[in-house]
Amino acid sequence: MHVEYEEFNSVEDIFMYMSSVAPPMKNTLPINSYKGYVFSFIPLSPSTGDVYLLIYTKATLDGRILEYDLNSHTFKKVDSIERADKNYFIVLTPKRNTIADAALEKL
16 A cells, blocks of 8 residues: 555535535544544545545544535534535544554655
């Protein structure tokens, strides 16, 4: 597995990036909060699964569902996914993630 990296200044910047590359009509996306980083793996070679882009920033997230507003560049914790005009991020906080461990070790 080969990982390329793209570092961002803030969680909001990662949310803006992910919102812009999300497939049309997909407003719910996963995001990881693990070992002091917020990140997402994006497959660059979907057919083989050999190359990934890790977009990341140093931060932590506590919420389980976060609503992101692209226009105001802000996010907030919510209890449910209700609006089609917003992007939602499901925060995953794994106990252990060996793929992330290997990728973060190379930063």
